[in-house]
Amino acid sequence: MTVAAGIGYALLALGPSLSLFVSVISKKPFLILTVLSSTLLWLTSLIVLSALWRGFLPLKSTSWWPYGLLIFTSVAFQEGLRVFVWKGYMRLEDILNTFADKVSKPRLYLTDKMQIALAGGLGHGVAHAVFFCLSLLTPAFGPATFFVDRCSQIPFFLVSAIIALAFVTIHTFSMVIAFSGYAEGNKVDQFFVPVVHLVAGMVTLINFASGGCVIGIPLLYFIAILTLIHCGRMVWRRLIGNGRTQGNL
Amino acid sequence: LILLNFGTSGQLDSMESVPDLQKAMYKFIDGYPCVRLLNLSGVIGCSNPGREMVVAPIVSYRSDKELSQSSAVLVSLDEIESFFTKIRNDSSFARNIAGVIVESGIEIQKNLKGFSPTQKFPQAEFAPYQTTNYEWNPIGSGIMWNEYNFPVFLLSESGTVTLLEAATKNEKSNKAYIADVAEFDLVMQTTKAGTHDSESCLKEGTCLPLGGYRTRTLIDSGDCVGSVWSSLPPINVSSTDQSRPVLLTVASMDSASFFRDKSLGADSPFSGLIALLAAIDALSFIDGLDDLKKQLVFIVFTGEAWGYLGSRRFLFELDLQSDAVGGLNNSLIEMVLEIGSVGKGFNQGVNKFYAHEAGVSSATNETLDALKYAQESLDSEHIIISPANASNPGIPPSSLMAFLRKNSITSGLVLEDFDSVFSNNFYHSHLDNISNINSSAVVAAASLVARTLYILASGDTNISSSTLTAINVNVSLVEELMDCLLGCDPGLSCELVKNYITPSTTCPSYYVGVMLDEPSSTPYLGAVADISRFLWNFLADRTSIPSKNGSSACSQGCSKNEVCIRAEADGKGVCAISTTRYVPAYSTRLKFESGIWTVLPPNSSDPMGMSDPVWTESNWNAIGLRVYTVQDPGYDRLVLLGGISVTVLAYVAIVITRAFITKALKRD
Numbered sequence: 001m002t003v004a005a006g007i008g009y010a011l012l013a014l015g016p017s018l019s020l021f022v023s024v025i026s027k028k029p030f031l032i033l034t035v036l037s038s039t040l041l042w043l044t045s046l047i048v049l050s051a052l053w054r055g056f057l058p059l060k061s062t063s064w065w066p067y068g069l070l071i072f073t074s075v076a077f078q079e080g081l082r083v084f085v086w087k088g089y090m091r092l093e094d095i096l097n098t099f100a101d102k103v104s105k106p107r108l109y110l111t112d113k114m115q116i117a118l119a120g121g122l123g124h125g126v127a128h129a130v131f132f133c134l135s136l137l138t139p140a141f142g143p144a145t146f147f148v149d150r151c152s153q154i155p156f157f158l159v160s161a162i163i164a165l166a167f168v169t170i171h172t173f174s175m176v177i178a179f180s181g182y183a184e185g186n187k188v189d190q191f192f193v194p195v196v197h198l199v200a201g202m203v204t205l206i207n208f209a210s211g212g213c214v215i216g217i218p219l220l221y222f223i224a225i226l227t228l229i230h231c232g233r234m235v236w237r238r239l240i241g242n243g244r245t246q247g248n249l
Numbered sequence: 250l251i252l253l254n255f256g257t258s259g260q261l262d263s264m265e266s267v268p269d270l271q272k273a274m275y276k277f278i279d280g281y282p283c284v285r286l287l288n289l290s291g292v293i294g295c296s297n298p299g300r301e302m303v304v305a306p307i308v309s310y311r312s313d314k315e316l317s318q319s320s321a322v323l324v325s326l327d328e329i330e331s332f333f334t335k336i337r338n339d340s341s342f343a344r345n346i347a348g349v350i351v352e353s354g355i356e357i358q359k360n361l362k363g364f365s366p367t368q369k370f371p372q373a374e375f376a377p378y379q380t381t382n383y384e385w386n387p388i389g390s391g392i393m394w395n396e397y398n399f400p401v402f403l404l405s406e407s408g409t410v411t412l413l414e415a416a417t418k419n420e421k422s423n424k425a426y427i428a429d430v431a432e433f434d435l436v437m438q439t440t441k442a443g444t445h446d447s448e449s450c451l452k453e454g455t456c457l458p459l460g461g462y463r464t465r466t467l468i469d470s471g472d473c474v475g476s477v478w479s480s481l482p483p484i485n486v487s488s489t490d491q492s493r494p495v496l497l498t499v500a501s502m503d504s505a506s507f508f509r510d511k512s513l514g515a516d517s518p519f520s521g522l523i524a525l526l527a528a529i530d531a532l533s534f535i536d537g538l539d540d541l542k543k544q545l546v547f548i549v550f551t552g553e554a555w556g557y558l559g560s561r562r563f564l565f566e567l568d569l570q571s572d573a574v575g576g577l578n579n580s581l582i583e584m585v586l587e588i589g590s591v592g593k594g595f596n597q598g599v600n601k602f603y604a605h606e607a608g609v610s611s612a613t614n615e616t617l618d619a620l621k622y623a624q625e626s627l628d629s630e631h632i633i634i635s636p637a638n639a640s641n642p643g644i645p646p647s648s649l650m651a652f653l654r655k656n657s658i659t660s661g662l663v664l665e666d667f668d669s670v671f672s673n674n675f676y677h678s679h680l681d682n683i684s685n686i687n688s689s690a691v692v693a694a695a696s697l698v699a700r701t702l703y704i705l706a707s708g709d710t711n712i713s714s715s716t717l718t719a720i721n722v723n724v725s726l727v728e729e730l731m732d733c734l735l736g737c738d739p740g741l742s743c744e745l746v747k748n749y750i751t752p753s754t755t756c757p758s759y760y761v762g763v764m765l766d767e768p769s770s771t772p773y774l775g776a777v778a779d780i781s782r783f784l785w786n787f788l789a790d791r792t793s794i795p796s797k798n799g800s801s802a803c804s805q806g807c808s809k810n811e812v813c814i815r816a817e818a819d820g821k822g823v824c825a826i827s828t829t830r831y832v833p834a835y836s837t838r839l840k841f842e843s844g845i846w847t848v849l850p851p852n853s854s855d856p857m858g859m860s861d862p863v864w865t866e867s868n869w870n871a872i873g874l875r876v877y878t879v880q881d882p883g884y885d886r887l888v889l890l891g892g893i894s895v896t897v898l899a900y901v902a903i904v905i906t907r908a909f910i911t912k913a914l915k916r917d
Contacts, residue, residue: 004889008892011892019899019900020903144879145274145877145879145880
């Protein structure tokens with residue numbers, strides 16, 4: 001498939017992350033640090049999951065439920081980890097605010113908190129893309145392409161990149177929704193994220209069916225767009241609503 | 250990566266790592282190549298046209314269909330001759346041939362009547378008679394003697410299945426932007442260097458001469474193959490009474506084919522070799538061989554298929570009285586009996602063989618009489634030996650030709666299973682395998698030869714039948730030799746071979762190979778080919794008499810007339826008295842000097858050398874064939890464009906959103 005195609009697939013999966021990084025994250029060193037540590041943390045979580053499941057793999061099963069179980073446990077683990085991340089973030093916020101008070105600088109604004117959440121989510125998304133897409137991409141730089149029997153219309157690497165892009169979107173914006181939900185105590189937002197993560201994971205099981213990727217991938221993008229819209233609405237509500245409240249004050 | 254199937258359209262025959270994915274994408278195909286060979290006037294064989302790999306979509310050959318683009322053509326074995334004829338005659342068809350892949354299959358083999366890619370009179374230029382247009386091998390198409398500027402591979406059975414699938418996929422596929430392609434790596438150094446004949450390529454060091462030294466296989470095990478000779482009983486070299494006349498019995502151990510690594514030669518010449526080995530085995534049990542009037546000497550040549558290299562070099566060394574042939578006096582050779590192809594002699598319950606005489610002399614008449622006498626003693630075995638048709642122009646292609654060209658009054662006889670025309674329909678092809686011969690014919694020939702040799706050596710015209718009936722060929726030995734030397738199961742890892750040597754391969758192939766090192770009569774044994782080492786040990790074992798000090802281990806070294814037998818098998822080996830030696834086999838027109846091979850000018854004292862094409866094989870780095878799916882370059886560019894546009898669009902969207910939020914915040 002050559003170098004051109006290899007770069008193309010890499011950009012498909014991680015291009016938007018790169019754009020986000022360049023336009024938003026790179027302006028603030030703290031956010032860069034957040035992205036890096038978040039990527040590291042979530043990569044570690046994926047490695048731990050691999051280690052835990054190593055003994056049971058490969059799952060030589062024709063039915064979908066062992067894979068369903070695999071996805072369920074992995075999602076549960078990651079969502080549990082997210083709560084810990086939130087707790088860690090709370091402590092970090094306190095430290096930062098205390099420091100700001102000490103040097104007579106303003107405390108974290110809502111936009112700052114959202115940007116930190118965004119950086120955290122971006123780290124999660126990049127970890128997913130690296131683990132599930134980039135690591136397989138090396139053969140794509142050679143002359144051959146590859147088609148999987150159950151999805152014979154689209155090259156394997158293209159499928160991998162598209163799915164990775166969807167998950168990057170979901171993870172990036174999920175973190176913003178989750179942090180907002182924990183901060184406000186909004187149950188809807190708090191449950192939205194794990195449910196969306198689980199549903200997205202399960203939707204990929206549709207790809208096991210022959211020709212399933214034709215249905216599975218659009219469904220996955222539907223979920224990604226849903227996440228994006230929900231995040232947008234939440235941000236709008238909090239920022240603009242917040243502004244109005246502040247303005248009224 | 251363990252969760253590779255997670256979130257992808259995973260296959261249940263799952264890959265567990267990126268190397269697995271790579272293996273699934275690029276399928277290496279088991280195949281046998283046709284390589285580039287050179288002679289003094291030009292080249293033959295196959296090569297990639299340049300320094301690069303050849304990549305082309307796979308297409309099945311159909312005689313009525315034209316090729317629309319440069320393709321890798323998949324040809325069935327029964328169409329191969331018409332295919333190559335079409336290439337010669339139709340240049341527009343030939344232009345679109347990027348590479349050729351030949352199918353393999355037991356079914357095809359069963360239905361094929363014959364296939365011989367060599368000439369109709371193989372090695373006619375060496376014949377000791379003028380009728381060089383006589384067709385010993387009428388089926389011969391001569392395709393292996395042409396030059397092809399594209400790679401040609403023969404597939405294994407598994408490879409055939411893969412490629413047929415790929416060809417069908419290409420045909421059925423309605424997507425124009427993907428195709429299954431074959432990538433050929435058959436880059437030959439002589440093509441890269443532009444040296445197109447033996448002399449220039451030897452000078453530039455881009456090729457090596459054919460001969461009994463190193464066979465480069467694709468899994469380079471670096472084997473040397475040399476001729477082996479042995480005498481029964483051992484010649485007492487120190488004794489001055491060396492005047493017993495010698496009966497030389499000859500066979501050969503190399504074959505040729507269009508595909509370098511698939512030269513089995515079951516009928517031609519291995520059936521003769523196996524018959525010889527069985528005859529020697531039968532004779533080794535007879536007492537009193539020392540008291541016979543004549544000395545029996547056996548020799549197995551290699552390189553015979555490529556200009557009678559073994560026999561010519563042997564005669565050359567004999568003239569020089571070199572170490573390799575120490576103990577043998579040229580003038581004492583009374584008679585040369587060659588055992589040619591004997592494996593197809595069995596027909597409707599009768600084993601029929603033909604004796605091709607080289608001229609008429611008292612020695613050949615004596616041999617014919619001995620053969621008849623032996624035949625009578627083997628009455629129950631339904632063996633018939635007849636002299637060859639008098640209208641034949643002379644002896645068939647055989648090592649005896651080298652003896653006759655050297656000395657036209659040599660008395661000699663070639664034993665074959667055919668009269669005027671080869672009965673082997675797969676002469677010098679990759680299909681001359683074990684299914685092409687019959688063990689009972691080999692056993693019959695071995696019995697005939699064993700008893701004939703005894704009769705001749707005793708010089709007695711009236712031997713008692715009881716003496717002769719004691720000479721019996723071991724039928725199970727013949728069958729074991731056939732299974733070991735002509736098949737892959739058990740192949741060279743069989744008990745018989747492992748008893749003498751530690752084989753490096755299981756599946757045998759008897760292409761003569763190239764000479765890498767300096768020729769010597771005492772080669773470094775680690776570099777000698779399995780077949781030569783096996784023959785040497787087998788012959789040494791059968792012709793030996795126990796050492797004077799009892800059977801001592803070789804660890805303390807063996808004394809002067811002794812050799813170390815089974816050195817590899819038990820790890821120690823046993824010393825025994827035997828005259829068994831290796832003889833290098835390479836062209837008499839070549840000389841190895843300070844690390845370079847040079848071609849000597851033709852010499853009238855070496856008439857065969859004057860017609861010797863001096864075959865060399867081009868050097869090569871790696872040879873292989875792989876198959877993978879390729880997509881149109883336009884598609885690749887589209888993907889790159891897609892990736893870039895997604896990135897840019899995302900950037901634009903983020904910038905707009907940020908501006909929007911900032912403005913909205915400011916507004917409030």
